[in-house]
Every structure is written in C-alpha cells, then in structure tokens.
Amino acid sequence: MKTAVIVFPGSNCDRDMAVALEQVTGKAPAMVWHRESELPDGVDFIALPGGFSYGDYLRSGAMAARSPILRAVSDAAGRGVPVLGVCNGFQVLTEAQLLPGALMRNAGLNFVCRTVPLKVENSQSLFTASYNAGEEISIPVAHHDGNYFADAETLDRIEGEGRVAFRYTDGVNGSARDIAGVLNDTGNVLGMMPHPERAIDRAHGGTDGLRLFEAALGVLA
C-alpha cells in the first residue's frame, strides 16, 4: 500500500495525516510538494491535508486547486485512485471541481474548533465501510470556511445518489443540509471538514477517525 500526502505552502495537518497513514499501513507516505507535476509511481491512496494553503488567498483552496500537482491528483482520481481531502483538502477538491459545491465562511463567522458528533450517512463507500449506516461518531473540526453550499438541484442529486458521507447532527457552521462530507460520483473521492486524522489514538479522546483510514486503506479489522 503506497500512500501520498500532498503538501502545499500553508498546509499544517500534513504531518498528522502522515502519522495516521503510517499507523495504519506501517509505511510512511510519500510527501509530495505542490510544485511537483507527477505523483510517485504506483500510489494507491492520496490525501490532501488540512491547513491554510497559500494563506487562503482569493478563496480557501483556490490557489492549491490550480497548482501543478492537482492535475496529477485529478488524473489519478479519474483512474479510480482513492483521494481523501480533509478540511482545506476538501476546499481544494471543490475548487478543483473534483467534488460538487463550495465551502463558504461559517454562518456564525467564528472559527469552530471542537469535537463534533457526526452521523454516518453512507456506510458503503470505500472510506466509510467500517461504520454502520446511521451510526454516530465523534471527530474534531477546526475551520473557518466549512459552510457547505450547493444549489438545491445539486444537493438533491448528491443526496439521491447516496453521496453525503457524513452529516453534522447539530448546527456547526451553517452547512446546507448539515453536510459534513461528500463523495464524488464514482465514490473514490471523499471531502470532509472534520479531521479523522485527529481521532486515531485514545490519547486524542477517541479513535473514530482511525476506522476511516482502516477502511480506506484496506486493513479492516
């Protein structure tokens, strides 16, 4: 299992993501700088970490989505390679149009930083197969721009196709229909605002995030 973490200037959860991937696969991921135009050969899993890529200039994730490595990530996603975007990574995936919608300033205008309950809406995806449908899990969030927006038609479509992976159970940031995580139409790209890599050790206060990596990396217990 060969994994990669994309690192942008301003990423700050890249090393946490690397720890999570190494903990589950036993092998350190390749850390791939945004200026690279190619991924390492044979990468089976790509993570876009949280942070403030390019200082959130223009819009969160906007610059990163146009960086050279994103073309390679997009090609890999098109070939079916699993891609996980967390927090800023989710923003990058929407800006790159690998996922529908956009992430706007939190409705309350505050940076929200706490562990929140999430409802698992889709337990069939490669990322969520270790959860039960409807199960409530706890994962930390830490973001200013997590207010998910899409037009009503798009929301109806992604809901109808089972592409809402996670939903907040109480209002966190004003997201449309409390959406916390979205899958692409082929199910191999997941973007989510909560940070599963911050819930992989009992010392973190919970291990609900670990189960996502175990499912996605094919090492289901």
Place this chain on the structure above:
Amino acid sequence: MKVNVYVTLKPGVLDPQGKAIHHALEGLGFGGVADVRAGRFIELDVADGTSDADLDAMCAKLLANTVIENYRIERP
C-alpha cells in the same frame, strides 16, 4: 491596460459577512440599510489587446468560483 473585475455572491447565496457588516452599520446608527452584500474587487493590468475571451476565462477559471459567485468585467 487596467481592467476591473467585480466578483459578487450569486443571489440566494447566504452572505454571513455582508450580514455582519449590515449589523455593524445598524450599530453605528445608520438606519435605512435594507441589505449588504460583500464582494471582491480585482484590478488587472493586462497587455493592450487582451481579448474579452481571455478575460472571461481568467474569471471563470480562477478569479470567481462560479458555484457561488458571479463576475463582471469592466474595461476602460
């Protein structure tokens, strides 16, 4: 050649920043403000003869996120 680009939220997209500005104006005693929408102004200095199509592509590909934003290009 200076070109002005105005990026604004689409109608119907909630604008929490505009709302906060609105509240602050009311707090300062300015009545009669019905609504506030905040946007972004970008000034480009481009080569003379840059085509409308190129300017439009700049907006659509980067300057605006057309999922949530409209843009307007103003040439001199």
